[in-house]
C-alpha cells in the first residue's frame with residue numbers, strides 16, 4: 001500500500017517535473033543587459049513627446065503653460081526602448097533643430113530616411129534580405145496603388161517596430177503583433193484615409209465567409225492569406241489584390257498546410273514529433289483540423305477497421321456456409 | 324416466435340433513422356475533414372464543415388428524443404442492467420455468437436415482450452448511447468464554440484484535447500455502427516430486423 005502510494009507520488013512528481021522543464025525550455029531567452037546611451041538625450045524630447053500634455057515657457061504671457069500634445073505625436077518610451085531601433089537618439093532620424101521649441105516651421109519639410117537608406121546593401125543585415133523585401137513591397141497592392149505615399153514606415157512604426165516572427169517563441173504574440181499592423185489601417189479609418197479617399201471596407205464583414213472568424217484571426221496572420229509566398233524571405237511582403245487571397249480551406253487544413261511554410265516556418269524542424277503528430281510545431285499553439293493528424297492514431301484506426309471488417313466478413317461467410 | 328411483438332414504437336423509429344442518416348453524413352464529412360487534401364477533396368472543406376455542423380446539431384436534438392423517450396416510456400426498461408448477472412450472460416451470448424450459432428443451437432436469450440435485446444446488444448447500446456454519443460456531442464459542441472474550451476491542460480491545447488476526444492469517440496462509434504449493422508443481419512432472415520425497424524413489428 002505504502003509503496004503503491006509512493007510510486008504514485010513519484011510518478012506525479014516526474015510528470016510535474018517534466019512539464020516544468022518543458023516550460024523552462026520554451027521560455028524566451030534572456031535579453032542581454034542593454035545600456036541606454038541616449039536615454040538622457042532622448043529625455044529632452046520625451047519630456048514633451050512621452051506624455052499627453054507638455055509644458056513650455058510662454059514668453060508672451062510670461063509664465064509656464066500646460067498644453068495638450070497632439071495624440072499622434074505621443075511616443076511610448078517603453079515601446080521605443082524595446083524596439084529594433086532602441087539604441088538611437090531621436091536626432092539620429094530627426095533634425096537637431098527639433099531641440100528648439102517651438103519647432104521651426106521648415107522642419108516640416110524634413111525628408112525622412114527610409115529603411116533602405118540605412119539597411120540597403122549592408123551585409124550585417126543580410127539575413128533579413130532587405131533588397132528582396134523592398135522588391136516584393138514594390139510589387140504589392142499597397143505600393144502599386146499608392147506609390148510614394150505608402151512607405152515602409154506605414155507598417156513599421158518608427159518608434160515601436162520590433163521583430164517578432166523571427167525570434168518570438170510565442171506564436172500567438174507574433175500573430176497579434178503582425179495582425180495589429182494591418183488592422184492599424186484596415187480597422188482604423190483615420191489612418192486608412194491618410195492613404196486613400198475610399199471608405200474603409202469592414203474586414204469583419206469582408207471575411208464573413210470564414211467560420212469561427214475570431215478564432216482564425218487569433219491563430220493565423222492576415223499575410224498568410226494575402227501575401228504571395230516567397231521562400232527566400234521570412235515574412236512575405238507582396239500583399240496581393242483580394243482576388244488572389246487564399247480562400248480554399250484545405251490550403252491550411254491539410255497535411256501540407258501552407259502555415260508550415262509561413263507562420264510556423266521558423267519553428268518547423270521536423271515533420272512529425274515524438275508523439276506522432278504531423279506538423280507538430282503547431283501543436284503547442286493551435287490544433288488545426290486536417291493538418292495535425294496523429295500518425296499512430298491513423299495507423300491504429302486503420303488496423304482496427306481492418307480487423308473489424310475481416311471479423312464481420314469471416315463470421316458472415318461462416319454463417320452462410322453452415323446454413 | 325410465431326406471433327409478432329410490437330418492439331419499436333414510432334418515436335424510436337423516427338429517432339433511429341434520423342440518427343442513422345445523420346451519422347452517415349457525420350462520418351463522411353468527418354473523414355473528409357480529417358484527411359483533407361488539396362488534391363483530392365472528398366467533400367469541399369467549407370461544405371464539409373457546414374454539413375457536419377448541421378448533422379451534429381440534428382443528432383443532438385435526436386439524442387434528446389432518445390433520452391426523454393427512454394426516461395418516460397416503457398422502452399427505457401430494455402436498457403437496464405443487472406450488474407450481478409451480466410458477466411455470465413455476456414459469456415453465454417459470446418459463446419453463442421462464436422460457436423453456438425454455427426451449430427444451430429438455440430439462442431440463449433430468445434427475445435420476448437420483456438427482452439428486446441440480448442445481453443451483448445444491451446451492453447453495447449448502453450455504452451454507445453450513454454457514454455460515447457454524449458462524449459461525442461459535448462466535445463463536438465466544444466469545437467463549435469471554441470471560446471468555451473479551457474485553453475491549456477498540462478501545456479496541451481484544450482482544443483487539441485477536445486478534438487482528440489471527438490475523433491476517438493467518433494471512431495469508436497463508427498466501429499460500433501459496422502458491428503451493429505452486421506449483427507442486425509442475424510435475424511429470422513438477413514433483412515427481417517431492418518424491416519422491423521421500419522414497421523415496428525418484430
Ligand code: HEM
Nearest residue numbers: 331335339342343346448451452500503504507516517520
Ligand atoms: C445505417 C446505419 C444503421 C442501421 C442500418 C441500423 C439498423 C438497426 C436495426 C435493424 C435495429 C433493430 C434491431 C435491434 O433492435 O437491435 C436497430 C436498433 C438500434 N440501433 Fe441501429 N442502425 C444504424 C445506425 C445506428 C447508430 C449510428 C446508432 C447509435 C449511435 C444506432 C443505435 C441503435 C439502438 C440504440 C437500437 C435499439 C433501439 C431500441 O429499440 O431502443 N443505430 N438499428
